[in-house]
Amino acid sequence: MMVAGIGSRKGVTAGDVRAAVETALEAHGLAMTALSALATGEIKRDEQAIFLAGRDLDLPVLVISDAALQAVSSGTISRSEMSQAHAGTPSVSEASALAAAGKGAKLLAARTVLGPVTCAIALGGGAA
Numbered sequence: 001m002m003v004a005g006i007g008s009r010k011g012v013t014a015g016d017v018r019a020a021v022e023t024a025l026e027a028h029g030l031a032m033t034a035l036s037a038l039a040t041g042e043i044k045r046d047e048q049a050i051f052l053a054g055r056d057l058d059l060p061v062l063v064i065s066d067a068a069l070q071a072v073s074s075g076t077i078s079r080s081e082m083s084q085a086h087a088g089t090p091s092v093s094e095a096s097a098l099a100a101a102g103k104g105a106k107l108l109a110a111r112t113v114l115g116p117v118t119c120a121i122a123l124g125g126g127a128a
Contacts (some may be wrong), residue, residue, distance in 0.1 A: 001036045001037075001100075001101050001102055001123070001124050002030075002034050002036055002037050002099060002121065002122070002123050002124075003028050003033050003035065003036060003037050003038070003062075003096075003097045003099065003105075003112075003120075003121070003122050003124070004021050004022050004024060004025075004035055004037075004039070004059075004119050004120070004121055005038075005040065005068070005094055005095065005096035005097025005098070005119065005120045005122065006020070006021070006037050006038055006039065006040045006044070006050050006053075006092075006093055006096065006117065006118070006119055007040070007041070007044070007083065007091065007092035007093035007096070007111070007117070007118040008040075008044065008047060008049070008050065008116055008117045008118070008126050009038045009116040009117075010047070011116075012047065012049045012050075012116045012117055013049050013101075014049045014052035014053040014056055015053075016049065016052075016114070016115060016116055016117045017049050017053035017081040017115070017117055017119075018053045018056060018057065019114055019115075020112060020113075020114040020115075020117035020118065021035075021038070021119050023112050023119070024111075024112040024119040024120070024121050025116050025121065026091075027109070027112060027123060028040065028108050028109070031118070031123070032051055033058060035059055036049040036059070037054075037059055037060045037061070037062050037100060038050065038053065038054045038059050038060070038062070038126070039055060039059045039062040039063075039064055039096040039097055039098050039100035040061065040062075040063060040064065040092065041047040041063070041064050041066070041069050041087050041089070041092040041095070041120075042063060042064065042065055042066050042085060043062075043066075043089075043092065044071075044092065044117075045063050046060070046093050048051040051099045062100045064096045064099045065069055065093070065102060066087070066088055068090070068094065068099040068101060069087065069088065069089040069095040070088050070089060070095075070107075070125055071099070072095050072098040072099045073088075073090055073091075073093075075095075075105075075106075075107070076089065076090045076091040076094040076098070076107070077091070077094060077108045077109070077110040077111070078090060078091040078094055078111050078118075079091065079109055080097045080121075083111075084119050089095075091118070091120065092108055092113055092118070093111045093118040093120040094110070094116070094120040095106045095124075096120075097120045097121060097122035098124075100122070100123040100124075101123060101124030102124035103119065103124065105123065105124030106122060106123055107120055107121070107122050108121045108122070108123060108125070109121070110119075
């Protein structure tokens with residue numbers, strides 16, 4: 001299972017989210033068809049652009065609980081003090097991708113930052 005974890009500032013557009021996902025995939029030489037889902041943290045539950053991007057990309061959007069994010073936070077590469085303070089994890093995008101990709105998931109690299117959106121790609125063996 002390959003998952004794109006999404007973090008963002010408030011008020012982003014679906015186009016912003018799609019562009020960040022496309023940029024992250026391109027950095028790894030991957031096509032959009034490689035993705036199984038998008039994922040984000042509970043803190044982003046009301047950020048409609050993420051869900052609109054998922055619909056546009058024909059991918060489910062998984063909302064990861066704060067506890068699940070914190071459980072995988074030691075596996076994140078990036079560190080954002082803002083993310084830590086507001087979401088309890090050093091990187092919402094990286095932790096979301098890891099948690100959603102399932103047991104033994106690994107990040108392909110640190111998150112990609114494209115303007116107001118971050119995207120991290122994780123590869124795992126099964127569903128969370």
